[in-house]
Amino acid sequence: MKKFTLLLFMVASLLASCSNPTFKQEEISIIPKPVSFELKESSFRFESNTSVAILDISAQKAANYLVGKLKMAAGYNLDIETDAAVNGVVFKKVDMEPEAYQLEVTPEQIVITASDESGFFNGVQTIRQLLPSQIESMEKTKADWLVPCCVVEDAPRFSWRGMHMDFSRHFFDVEEVKEFLDYMSLYKLNTYHMHLTDDQGWRIEIKKYPLLTEKGAWRIENNQDTICNERAVENELYTIDPKNYREKDGKKEYGGFFTQEQIKEIITYADERCITVVPEIDMPGHFKAAIDNYLFLSCTGEAGWGRVFSTPACLGKETTYEFMENILAEVVELFPCKYVHIGGDEVRIESWEECPKCQKEIKKHHLADEHELQSHFNRRIEKFLQSKGKQLMGWDEIVEGGLSEGATMMWWRNWVPKAPRIAAENGNDMVITPTAAYYYDYLNDHNPIDRTYAYEPVPDDFTPEQTKHVLGIQANLWSEWIPSFKRLQYQAFPRLIPMAETAWTAKELKDFDDFNARIQHHYSRLDEMGVYYYIPAVKGLDKDIVFVDSVLVELNLAYPHNGAEIYYTLDGTVPTRNALRYTEPIVVSSEGEIKARTYKGEIFNDLITAKIERQSYQEASDYIPGNKGIKKYFLKGKYKSMDDIHVSDSSPYIQADTIQLGQYGEGTDFAIVYKGFLNADKDGIYEFEMKSDGESLLYLGNELVIDKATEERNPYKKYEKVALKKGWHAFTVKYLPSTKPKAIEVRYALQGEKLQGFNTAVCAY
Template sequence: MKYSAIILLLLSVCISCQTTSKTVAATEISIVPKPSDMVITEGSYLFSKRTKIFVDNENQKPAAKYLSDLFEKAAGYPIFISETKGNATIIFTEDKSIKPEGYHLEISPKKINIKASDAAGYFYGIQTIRQLLPPSIETANSIEKNWSVPSIVINDTPRFSWRGMQMDFSRHFFSIDEVKTFLNYMALYKLNTYHMHLTDDQGWRIEIKKYPLLTEKGAWRVESSHDITCNELAKTDPSFIIDEQHYHNREGQRMYGGFFTQEQIKEIITYAAERQIEVIPEIDMPGHLKSAIDNYPYLSCTNEAGWGELFSSPACLGKETTYEFTKDILAEIVDLFPSKYVHIGGDEVNIESWKKCPLCQKAIKDHHLKNEHELQSFFNRDIETFLNSKGKRLLGWDEIVEGGLSKDGTMMWWRNWAPTMRDIAAKHGNDMIITPCFEYYFDAKHEATPFEKIYQYEPIPENFTKEQAKHILGIQANLWSEMIPNFKRLQFQAFPRFLALAETSWTSKEDKNYDDFQKRMNLQYKRLEALNIQYHIPPVTGLKDKVAFLDKVTIELNAPLEDMVIYYSTDGTTPSKTSKKYTAPLEFSQTTTLNTIAYRGNVASETKAALIEKQNYLESLNITPKTGALQRWTGVKQFKIVDSVALPKNATYQFVTVINLAGNEGIEQLSMVFKGYFYAEAEGLYEFATKSDDGSLLFIGDKMVVDNGGNHSAIEKNGMVALQKGWHPITIKYHEATGGGELSVSFKAPNGEKQVLKGNVIAHD
């Protein structure tokens, strides 16, 4: 009897090691992307050293190994994999009825069952378990003891088959270890397509054995304009410091660069495949090819590398050597990459050089083409035929549509200002990936492309039929690296926007809910911290860019996220945790510059600054102008930035009733000046705002009220001014650099609501 009692006691101890009765509330669970269907049940499952996984086919082993490796790194012990059920408590089961990449996950206090029909489904089931585990599962040698997951039943399938992220290696390079780290982020959030932008004007980043100069020389550069800008920004923001590991002494010079050998590319592909991620190579052609033309100058129309007005001179499409060169490169690329697609770029080609080239003009004539756009399409189709012969499909940016697109060509739509490219592709039945500049370019400033904007964006246009919608394979975000000189800065640009993209790519439109997502994000931030990700948090709210006051003013600040502490300075210094801590509203009676920052643990927000300006009323004019319109002057290719925009002596004007780009959409180097009068209906403080891509400036008389200068994505800036009742001169200057473009102006009267600047409050002579 004594021995029986001991055995029973040992059995109960063993069972308690494997199970726990704690039931978890829904508010304690954060899974991103949100599953299709989820039910929480009673109790929870506890992992221990005795936990075993049962697998019965090869498709299940990568997912099982991934879970085992997670535990070995964090808990110090692996989860052993068994090919017999025995005493295994994590059971993998094949279920052919489940759609590709989908999974069924059932967790009870005694067992975990994972069902799927393919390797990806099992893997995503494990990633869900990973997110149900404590965030410390992401930390090596964790001190965590309670490795439990809630009892739950989940059925889950993705919305889109293409759930992508892109990294640009040409402008600034990243190491193979950083690539692997990024692939792990993608795996966690169920993204499955990794687009490697490997070549561009600023550097060639992949070994091509037939053309060794591409990496011997083309992978290295002296300081570029992007490097100069980053170094200047780094004087006040260390996140812009260029990664020293990519500097080398070459030929007696300190040069920046690097490249992946073909063996390293194979290593990346294998690592990605183990995480159910397909690697897509991009080799830009026929434009963005300067790093190749620098070393093989016979490729250009003039036998030398160079620049046009905005973009580099492309390869000559009247020379057979161009076709031979690009196919030689692609032959090595298709042998390296098992992916179905090869991306050839095709964007931002300087066709002006082809207009001047007799060989290109002869090619247009010989092949009965209409123009240079059709010449590029002729090249694209020739390259596509070559890729098809190798079992691959051509992929390119939406410019490839302009001269005609073959039935099998696949397009990445990026130009918000060129929706017709998307519509033409849909009409012709071409597949496409949605990656719009205004929403999914994660190199943009967070204020231009905020977290909520990404989450709320719906990638399938309302006017698409069900048949056309089938051709949208999915979505992708891009991390162009001009202003991303190190991996920490890349993290800052990508996160937490990365998670908003992941949810849109996986979760159905009907199941998405921003408020619910924000609640789950409060828990996800802890996981990002465990992963040592330098994520972005929004700046302090409650603060205008310029605050006007007459006698004194009270400023109330708010933290944008939970568990945040605000610090501020008024002496011109950048605030930190050693600055004054905000505890109550601040009162000002003199003009002051207020700088604020918020911390969530050790993660800091961007600094938010405001000019708190004591003003006197600007006097109104004794005039009776014609109401309802302003005068607008328009110029093209006269200025490069809004601060330089000035009216010519003999300016000619149009009358416009609203301030926007109507009739001038998509024009590069566009400048505008709007002038006239604004009516202040009552004496008081008025707030104005401009939202623009690129820069805009708003003046009342000679006083700048809104400074939204610089070339940037669409950003709203605001400012206040004290006005007497009556008419006041108003001027708005605008400049667009690269052909995107957005402009709107609003105002808010004292005690009024924000409204568009139009109607009877504007006037002209």
């Protein structure tokens, strides 16, 4: 009998262990990383009769969300009770810091402790991530709905954990917004910034000014649409969503807008997920969609463009202020949030310099210049918003004419590091959202997850008092080249995930290797959610390929990713999964074009293309130079073009160790010429890189290799490849500076090897 009892006990224990298994630490992948996580033996199983109890109304949204997820994915119709359950899920209110939570999971019970609805909701998102990825399914599916037994203590680093979407350049509808809000909630992001107006389209109904949406929400295709259409020929990820077109008076127009009822619907949906929605109504610049239809707003009675930016609203007319305030009066009634963002960036002040009314306004209020005129405008709008119980927010350009005491700044121009310091010293709050890390309209290749993760948003030299003014961080999705929700997903993910960890997790707890291991588990979750995310790009085709007889082309993924494979073509067609699959380096012996992209199931990424060019070797010089270094000719004078720059054997020069701008004195009335011989130590294909701010030329012998003309945001780089025979090769570099001389550098290497500068080790004269 004793043996039989023991056997029953062993069987019962075995069944219990099978029904409530113990998880391994490597199976846990909570993002953002919590303050503390302790894994325990066994697990909690959700079943069709699991109890859910809330002991305070502040837990209602979190309980609703959890029950809703289980109903959708598991088919469970769980009731929410108001009495403490002995078993099941219990939401318990205690005093804690805002948004913080504690989670304790045993085989019998899950207890979520918090002090506010956001804290409870954040706890549910951790449970969501501890459940299998099938919890994200939009239809009933089979899974073991297990949560590992654990103890979690957690609280956010920042109160502002934001994502931004631009609706003006390309539009996204209500259902797409809701889907994006669900992505945000999973990663404990709590602020959704809607960029609703800009030059390219007005996207929110304003009842007092119906033309804003009747006409201002629609456009014939512009240059942004045209570029997307051109890219879509070979890359369908740039296809403009056809549902955002309409036919009007025989014309095809692009656009769309939110009615005020739809805005309320979005806000309600976000609020159920403890997400605050912040509107942005750009003013006084980026206002062309309004000026086009209400011409009295401009300085001249016409809408238009400057060299880069649109002509702003006139700030010398009282009617302008009335118009702005009437718009904002409707906006503040719709959005219950604390802030209203008015943009304030990239304003073309030249029109105000030429406008008598604006100049009169400057004199009337004793303003120093047009920047202060914009600050004067900001203060008037801020005073109006404050009368409505709201606070003004703007991009960091609002610093330039002086910040008012209550304004909150978004720092986006990482090349203007003084802006956050000015704001902090002035006592103004700020949100950190620089292009260097958090502009997700930039390609993933240029702003990858490791760079996003490594970025520290609080400046190193901030004092503890200044740090208090950093509300948090935000990533932005400007939609010039994001013409569909599929492309928006591709640009946002996976970079949204490391940003979310920085926003939540304490700096000292962050570790990229640990994060990178955890994020691997999240791709299956994104798959379940239907997110079209970026997969690693093909490396090896970033520059054109040159060969003499043949060349071995090696392709690689930018980083390892399970299930990702490279497909390529050599005939100029776009590779599909039916194309050649890359398994080993490719021998290429004919000219053409190689195209490649990565596939993972139905997901593919942007197309990578490289031209393949055959060259003949350029023979080495018969001349053997005797002096190490480079001849540098500094020519003073005003040169109109490269054709005016000449040196001869008798021209005075100095010996230089490398090609660099160095000291050039003041002004821009000069040119520099570098001459010498470069030693190619073997026959081969050599790659050359020129970095310059102005007009620059690189000759090898008499052949022009690189011709670089001035462009915006200099300096920039240009590359070319040349087949060289072993030996000394004469070179000439000519440099004509831009209006702001910055750099002239030349580097080289054998094709595929690391570039090095022209220097005395390889150059002579």
